[in-house]
Amino acid sequence: MLIEAIDLHRIYRMGENEVHALRGVSFSIERGEFVSIIGPSGSGKSTLMHIMGCLDRPTSGSYILDGTPIEGLDDKRLSRLRNRKVGFVFQSFNLIQQLNVVENVEVPLVYMEMDRHERRERALQMLEAVGLGHRSQHKPNELSGGENQRVAIARALVTDPDLILADEPTGNLDTKTGQEIMELLKRLHEQGKTLIMVTHDLEKAKWSSRFIHMKDGKILHDFRDTDGADIVGMFYESTAEQEAQ
Amino acid sequence: MAHKMRSLLTTLGVIFGVAAVIAMLSIGEGAKRDALEQIRLLGTNNIRINAVKLTGDKAREAESKYSDGLSYKDGLLIRSNVPSVRAVTPIRFVDAPVMKGNKESAARVIGTDHLYTEVTNFSVDDGRFITPLDISEAKRVCVIGSKVKRELFGFRSPIGHRIRIGEEWFRVVGVMETKRLREGKASIIKIRDINRDIYIPITTALKRFRDEEKPFFVNEIAVQVKSAELVEPTARIIRRLLKRTHREVQDYEIIIPAELLAQSRRTQRVFNIVMGSIAAISLLVGGIGIMNIMLASVTERTKEIGIRRALGATEQDILGQFLNETVLISATGGIIGIVLGVVMAKVINIFAGWETVIALYSVLVSFGISAMVGIIFGIYPARKAAQMDPIAALRFE
Numbered sequence: 001m002l003i004e005a006i007d008l009h010r011i012y013r014m015g016e017n018e019v020h021a022l023r024g025v026s027f028s029i030e031r032g033e034f035v036s037i038i039g040p041s042g043s044g045k046s047t048l049m050h051i052m053g054c055l056d057r058p059t060s061g062s063y064i065l066d067g068t069p070i071e072g073l074d075d076k077r078l079s080r081l082r083n084r085k086v087g088f089v090f091q092s093f094n095l096i097q098q099l100n101v102v103e104n105v106e107v108p109l110v111y112m113e114m115d116r117h118e119r120r121e122r123a124l125q126m127l128e129a130v131g132l133g134h135r136s137q138h139k140p141n142e143l144s145g146g147e148n149q150r151v152a153i154a155r156a157l158v159t160d161p162d163l164i165l166a167d168e169p170t171g172n173l174d175t176k177t178g179q180e181i182m183e184l185l186k187r188l189h190e191q192g193k194t195l196i197m198v199t200h201d202l203e204k205a206k207w208s209s210r211f212i213h214m215k216d217g218k219i220l221h222d223f224r225d226t227d228g229a230d231i232v233g234m235f236y237e238s239t240a241e242q243e244a245q
Numbered sequence: 246m247a248h249k250m251r252s253l254l255t256t257l258g259v260i261f262g263v264a265a266v267i268a269m270l271s272i273g274e275g276a277k278r279d280a281l282e283q284i285r286l287l288g289t290n291n292i293r294i295n296a297v298k299l300t301g302d303k304a305r306e307a308e309s310k311y312s313d314g315l316s317y318k319d320g321l322l323i324r325s326n327v328p329s330v331r332a333v334t335p336i337r338f339v340d341a342p343v344m345k346g347n348k349e350s351a352a353r354v355i356g357t358d359h360l361y362t363e364v365t366n367f368s369v370d371d372g373r374f375i376t377p378l379d380i381s382e383a384k385r386v387c388v389i390g391s392k393v394k395r396e397l398f399g400f401r402s403p404i405g406h407r408i409r410i411g412e413e414w415f416r417v418v419g420v421m422e423t424k425r426l427r428e429g430k431a432s433i434i435k436i437r438d439i440n441r442d443i444y445i446p447i448t449t450a451l452k453r454f455r456d457e458e459k460p461f462f463v464n465e466i467a468v469q470v471k472s473a474e475l476v477e478p479t480a481r482i483i484r485r486l487l488k489r490t491h492r493e494v495q496d497y498e499i500i501i502p503a504e505l506l507a508q509s510r511r512t513q514r515v516f517n518i519v520m521g522s523i524a525a526i527s528l529l530v531g532g533i534g535i536m537n538i539m540l541a542s543v544t545e546r547t548k549e550i551g552i553r554r555a556l557g558a559t560e561q562d563i564l565g566q567f568l569n570e571t572v573l574i575s576a577t578g579g580i581i582g583i584v585l586g587v588v589m590a591k592v593i594n595i596f597a598g599w600e601t602v603i604a605l606y607s608v609l610v611s612f613g614i615s616a617m618v619g620i621i622f623g624i625y626p627a628r629k630a631a632q633m634d635p636i637a638a639l640r641f642e
Contacts, residue, residue: 111562
């Protein structure tokens with residue numbers, strides 16, 4: 001088991017008000033799964049992703065990543081865990097504009113304290129793997145959106161993490177480029193990577209093998225083995241079911 | 246580093262602060278060496294007694310008390326009454342033109358005795374100095390400075406030749422060694438170019454260039470004390486002695502080079518405090534400027550901080566990154582400031598004529614200070630960056 005979440009709660013304090021972003025979420029994910037988390041905005045899916053990526057901690061409940069419970073870890077250990085085990089892919093790519101493409105890919109390796117030459121070599125290999133070897137010296141703003149996202153994926157993969165967390169990876173891309181990125185992610189899944197994708201696009205969720213529907217900080221439904229199944233149909237069924245209650 | 250111009254402007258405070266430190270220390274160091282050299286010239290074990298020209302009421306008072314100024318007799322009195330004195334030599338300036346044939350020299354004629362070389366640590370290069378016999382017989386002989394020799398004789402030996410001083414003919418018996426002198430204009434003690442001096446026996450000076458009103462008048466008396474510790478008490482004794490013989494008329498002043506040195510150090514300290522304050526204020530303002538720009542930079546780069554945190558940077562990593570940048574900026578400012586300071590020291594040297602010396606320690610101190618400014622004023626922005634919530638930073642647009 002790669003991920004185990006037990007009764008996660010997350011409460012934000014906004015002045016006088018308390019916002020319950022997660023209200024008791026439990027699930028587990030095995031190695032090699034490709035999971036989509038779907039839900040409307042405010043459903044808690046982003047909060048869940050931040051906790052899974054070790055960027056945030058639950059207010060209560062426990063989160064165990066690859067056998068390591070994150071409660072009680074200090075900033076240094078949590079950051080190291082994030083660095084080694086997790087690769088993030090964001091909707092808006094989140095590349096550092098001042099750095100060129102290969103330097104961007106190297107950033108996670110800097111925090112692994114890898115030496116300069118090895119770092120460059122690994123980063124170039126990764127860029128080669130996503131088909132951008134020839135763009136290594138360009139600045140991100142000289143590249144197209146699709147290329148930017150490929151760089152971000154290369155950056156997520158460069159530390160050879162156990163888990164790839166993708167937050168609306170195609171949200172800023174046109175349909176055709178989005179398709180290409182999804183194919184790239186699919187290929188990673190086929191190579192045995194564990195992928196978790198947060199999206200509100202049902203069409204993209206179809207690519208995954210498992211599908212978690214969230215609403216109001218809770219898991220509404222968790223569909224397994226969705227390969228070839230009618231995800232859209234299941235989603236509407238689950239929503240209707242919810243509304244009927 | 247997209248804001249090179251902005252960073253440069255930010256560091257101006259540090260640049261000027263460091264430049265001020267460098268320039269200040271170079272002036273201080275130069276003045277110290279200058280003073281030391283001049284005091285060495287006067288002799289650290291020496292006491293000088295200078296005649297003071299009185300005017301108005303004081304001159305009338307001196308007349309009524311029958312004090313006829315500093316005299317050769319004062320010197321003899323000191324020599325015979327103060328046991329801690331090793332040697333006493335009188336110095337009397339003779340105001341007369343120096344000629345050889347048609348050539349005139351801008352030399353200064355000084356009547357003194359055989360002890361002059363010993364007291365002033367200044368010796369003869371060629372021939373001999375004035376002897377006790379020259380004094381007792383008031384001979385018309387002279388010893389000339391190296392520059393006078395060059396002016397009047399070129400490269401020929403002047404020994405045995407005659408030159409005219411005023412209306413009298415003098416035979417040259419010796420040439421003094423060349424004394425190297427700094428060309429410092431802001432010297433604490435005015436020193437004439439002793440290479441332009443001509444020495445004649447004091448007795449000859451008093452007799453041949455007689456001042457009818459004050460026949461034994463001398464301009465200076467140089468006293469050499471047996472050891473450095475005795476300078477202070479000896480000066481006290483001499484002061485008491487002269488007070489009595491001059492009937493409390495202050496027509497002389499006693500100068501102790503060692504005391505002048507101490508005084509110049511006090512002046513130096515005031516100067517250092519003033520310049521140090523200017524430098525400190527400049528560095529403070531510079532530091533605040535850097536802090537300000539770094540705070541702006543932290544806000545501007547919130548997104549980058551979020552990204553780096555997501556990719557595994559610890560709070561410590563972010564702190565280090567921003568602290569490094571601040572120190573880099575201020576240390577760069579420090580280096581520019583050091584260069585500017587060296588240039589300033591040179592300019593001061595050329596235009597104000599002050600001696601300036603750049604010591605290695607002042608460069609190291611300045612560089613250290615600039616790096617310290619970076620650390621002190623970089624801590625706050627760097628902590629702010631490190632303590633940012635990574636999720637909020639990632640969402641920042």
